[in-house]
Amino acid sequence: MSTPPQIRLGLLLxxxxxxxxxxxxxxxxxxxxxxxxxxxxxxxxxxxxxxxNYAEFFTEPLYWNTFARTAIMSVxxxxxxxLIAFPVSYYIAKMVRGRSKTFLFLLCLTPFWVSExxxxxxxxxxxxxxxxxxxxxxWSGLTDARVELLYNDAAIMVGLVYTSMLFMVVPLVxxxxxxxxxxxxxxxxxxxxxxxxxxxxxxxxxxxxxxxxSIVVFMLTLGNYLTxxxxxxxxxxxxxxQIYTQFITRFNWELGSAFGFLLLVxxxxxxxxxLKLSGQTLSATVR
Amino acid sequence: xxxSIPQPPAFRVAYGAYVTLFFLYLIAPLVVVxxxxxxxxxxxxxxxxxxxxxWFFGDRQPRLGLFHDHPxxxxxGVSAFVAVWVSVLSVAAGTCNAxxxxxxxxxxxxxxYVLMLAPLVIPGVILGISILVFSNTVxxxxxxxxxxxxxxxxxxxxxxVLGQFAFLTTITTLVISARLRKFDVxxxxxASNLGATRMTAxxxxxxxxxxxxxxxxxxxxxxxxxxxxxxxLMLVGSDAxxxxxxxxxxxxxxxxxxxxxxxxLMVVSGVLGLISIFVQRDRTAP
Numbered sequence: 001m002s003t004p005p006q007i008r009l010g011l012l013l014x015x016x017x018x019x020x021x022x023x024x025x026x027x028x029x030x031x032x033x034x035x036x037x038x039x040x041x042x043x044x045x046x047x048x049x050x051x052x053n054y055a056e057f058f059t060e061p062l063y064w065n066t067f068a069r070t071a072i073m074s075v076x077x078x079x080x081x082x083l084i085a086f087p088v089s090y091y092i093a094k095m096v097r098g099r100s101k102t103f104l105f106l107l108c109l110t111p112f113w114v115s116e117x118x119x120x121x122x123x124x125x126x127x128x129x130x131x132x133x134x135x136x137x138x139w140s141g142l143t144d145a146r147v148e149l150l151y152n153d154a155a156i157m158v159g160l161v162y163t164s165m166l167f168m169v170v171p172l173v174x175x176x177x178x179x180x181x182x183x184x185x186x187x188x189x190x191x192x193x194x195x196x197x198x199x200x201x202x203x204x205x206x207x208x209x210x211x212x213x214s215i216v217v218f219m220l221t222l223g224n225y226l227t228x229x230x231x232x233x234x235x236x237x238x239x240x241x242q243i244y245t246q247f248i249t250r251f252n253w254e255l256g257s258a259f260g261f262l263l264l265v266x267x268x269x270x271x272x273x274x275l276k277l278s279g280q281t282l283s284a285t286v287r
Numbered sequence: 288x289x290x291s292i293p294q295p296p297a298f299r300v301a302y303g304a305y306v307t308l309f310f311l312y313l314i315a316p317l318v319v320v321x322x323x324x325x326x327x328x329x330x331x332x333x334x335x336x337x338x339x340x341x342w343f344f345g346d347r348q349p350r351l352g353l354f355h356d357h358p359x360x361x362x363x364g365v366s367a368f369v370a371v372w373v374s375v376l377s378v379a380a381g382t383c384n385a386x387x388x389x390x391x392x393x394x395x396x397x398x399x400y401v402l403m404l405a406p407l408v409i410p411g412v413i414l415g416i417s418i419l420v421f422s423n424t425v426x427x428x429x430x431x432x433x434x435x436x437x438x439x440x441x442x443x444x445x446x447x448v449l450g451q452f453a454f455l456t457t458i459t460t461l462v463i464s465a466r467l468r469k470f471d472v473x474x475x476x477x478a479s480n481l482g483a484t485r486m487t488a489x490x491x492x493x494x495x496x497x498x499x500x501x502x503x504x505x506x507x508x509x510x511x512x513x514x515x516x517x518x519x520l521m522l523v524g525s526d527a528x529x530x531x532x533x534x535x536x537x538x539x540x541x542x543x544x545x546x547x548x549x550x551x552l553m554v555v556s557g558v559l560g561l562i563s564i565f566v567q568r569d570r571t572a573p
Contacts, residue, residue, distance in 0.1 A: 010485075014387045017380040022402055025453040026409075029417035032424050088309045091302065094289050104310075111313055113560040115514035117530050118549040121537060122316025125323060130332040132319060165313070184289050194294075223410025225517050230537065240412045240517075247416055247521065257420060260413045271408050 030264070037257035053258035063242065063259070070239040071266060073153070074221040077160040081168045081217050082210065084161065089172035090202070094181070105173060112166040120230045123159050124150060127231070151233035159227040164220060168213040175209030176202070211278030215271050222267050239263055317553065324546035331543045342547040353547040362532040363548075366513050369444060369528055373451045374508035378501055380452075381459030388460075389467045406454040415521025418450050443524030450518040455511055459504040466500035467493075499566050506563040510556050 037054070039047040057063045092104050111119060126132045127149040137143045149155060179202065187197040203210075228238035243263065246256030323331040327339035329349060345352035353359060388400060406414065422440040430436050439445050470493060478488035494501075516530045523531050529548070536545055 011387075011391055011393070014383050014391065017383045018387060018399070018403065021380055021453065021456055022399075022405075025418060025449055026406060026414075027402075029414075029421035030409075032421040033413075033417040036420055036424075084309070087302070088306055091306045095302070097290075107310060108313065110557070111317055113510070113556045114317060114549075114553050115516075115530060115556075117514070117516060117533055117537070118320055118552060119316055121533075121545065121549060122318075122320040124537070125319045125331055126316060128332065130330070132333065135333045162312070162316070181289050185292065188292055219408060219410070223412055223517065225412055225520070226534070240410070243412055243416065244520070247419070253420060253423075256416060260416050263410060264413050267410055268408060 033257045034261055036254055037261050039254060041254065053255050054262075056255060057258060057262065066237045066242055067239050067262065067266075069237055070222060073156065073160070074218055077157060077164060077221045078214050078218045080157065081161050081164045082214060085165060085168040085172055085213070086206075086210075089169050089176055092169075093173050093176035094179075094184075108169045108173075109166060111162075116163055116226055119163060120159055120227055123155070123162065123231060127155055127158075150231060151235070153232070156228050156232040156236060159231040160221050160224065163224070163227055164217040167216040167220065171209040171213040171216075172206060173209075175206045179205045207278060208280060211274060211280060215274040218270055218274075219267055222263065222270075320546055320549045321553065323543050324550045326543055326546075329542055331541075331546050342543045349542060351542070351544060353544055353551065356544055359529075359532060359544065359548060362527050362529045365444070365526050366528040366530070369447055369451065370509045370512040372448045373455060373512040374505045376448070376452050377455040377459045377508045378463075378505045380456045381463045381504060382497070382501065384456070384460040385463040385467045389464055403460060404457060406457045409454070411454070411515070411517030412521060414453055415450055415518040418446060418453065418518075419521050422446055441524065442522055444526055446522040446524075447519050447528065450522045451512045451515055454518065455508045458511070459508055462504040462507065463497060463500045466497055470496055503563045503567040506559050506566075510559055514552075514556070 038049055038051065040050045040052045042048045057067075088108075092101060092108070096104060124131070128134070129146050129148040129150070131149070133149055134143075134146045138146060183201055183205075184197055187201045192200070223240060225238070225240040225244065228236040229241055232238065239259065240263070243256055243259045246252045246259060250256075324342055325338050325340070327336040327341070328334070341350045341352055343352045344354055346355045384403065388396070388403075419442065426437050426440050474492050474496075475488045478492045479485065483491065513528075514530065516534065519528055519531060520534075527535075529552075533545060533548060
């Protein structure tokens with residue numbers, strides 16, 4: 001079957017934006033970043049290919065400690081987000097009906113129309129030494145002096161979980177909503193209690209939502225810059241901050257590129273493993 | 288644990304209390320940001336010194352209000368400029384991509400689709416530095432070959448627009464594809480049978496059908512561009528968008544004028560969000 005030439009031309013025109021976009025703004029920049037991470041400066045304007053930047057990452061404890069710390073904190077934040085979001089999502093999906101259900105669901109989404117910067121600013125006002133929580137504690141007599149609640153790991157965690165909530169609640173509500181009530185009733189009729197019904201019926205059904213929510217939350221947390229920096233202060237030790245320091249403060253683009261590539265590899269690996277374990281594909285997850 | 292299965296009252300109360308606490312947690316930071324925009328004090332913290340509108344309308348230091356704070360106003364302008372460009376470009380590219388993936392068949396289609404999704408899983412900081420590195424390489428190569436320095440590719444607004452465009456196009460493509468998928472192709476064929484050329488059929492039949500998705504995608508792109516921080520931070524030059532200016536002030540410690548800006552942002556994005564929900568609602572219509 002031969003296609004009229006003008007239609008082939010149309011197809012080529014349709015290709016133009018995606019080729020420009022993916023090649024010039026996504027693929028080539030990342031290839032270039034990889035190449036730069038593989039070179040070292042031997043003299044002004046002279047470079048040699050080497051793995052020295054990666055070697056520096058593994059030999060300097062500060063770097064790989066920060067990397068490991070970022071990964072562990074991200075996993076913790078993901079688990080906490082899941083544990084906090086699950087009962088709420090279940091409540092919205094199964095315990096309420098009609099208008100109040102729509103209302104509660106939309107209420108969950110509202111904070112996320114606001115910039116992350118504003119949300120973090122809110123937490124700073126709440127948690128700082130002269131802030132609301134500290135004043136409440138003093139007023140209620142629980143502490144006898146003002147306490148600084150900012151600039152520690154717990155503050156970072158509160159902020160990260162807060163910022164991630166939407167990306168967990170939406171997939172959870174969607175999957176739990178599709179669970180037929182009669183399956184839950186059947187579980188009870190067959191002698192199950194709340195725990196066994198939860199474990200054998202509800203959680204297996206919600207697994208795709210749990211998986212895609214956790215993947216997205218982990219990825220966003222790992223790449224987060226604002227929340228750890230503002231709530232954790234100078235000692236936040238977040239890996240994206242290391243990348244920023246190498247690029248903008250130290251102007252060491254070679255090492256910075258190596259860091260960027262390592263973070264990209266970790267992030268993609270976790271997404272890939274998560275998708276494989278839950279038996280999903282990226283294309284299916286975004287639909 | 289569904290309403291039709293009886294539960295002990297203590298459990299119901301505890302569950303309700305938990306959900307209430309959750310919503311308090313969700314709302315608390317936004318409420319305090321908004322409330323302290325009206326506090327008559329030089330710092331956004333307690334004690335509450337009474338109500339004032341100075342942080343919006345105050346016209347001299349140290350009580351310079353938002354509407355007289357020229358650096359802040361200028362950065363709002365910069366953000367709006369970037370956001371308009373990014374949303375126009377990403378909606379245009381997203382529309383082309385939607386037609387490409389929903390209508391055409393070509394070799395390596397699935398591979399290209401996965402590549403199209405890739406920007407979703409690249410952390411914003413890394414997308415930023417990779418574009419920074421590559422634009423620098425382009426400048427150096429062109430300089431070496433032609434002896435011309437392309438200053439436009441130095442960190443600045445062009446790079447910020449390109450960096451945000453790089454990940455927002457994935458989102459606009461997904462939104463527009465979702466609606467195009469539901470379009471009944473026989474409507475276009477009917478237009479062709481009535482004598483329309485393919486372009487006319489698309490312009491008069493398909494594009495009007497896509498309009499809610501186009502407007503919705505545009506609003507989402509505008510908001511996400513306006514609020515973007517990570518990618519922008521790496522690519523910004525001397526003209527700082529609002530998020531960068533706010534970040535710098537936040538670190539220095541600022542007067543409640545920041546609360547005023549934040550409240551303004553909340554109101555504007557709330558209104559835009561409602562518009563986008565409203566526009567996309569007629570999605571069920573044929």
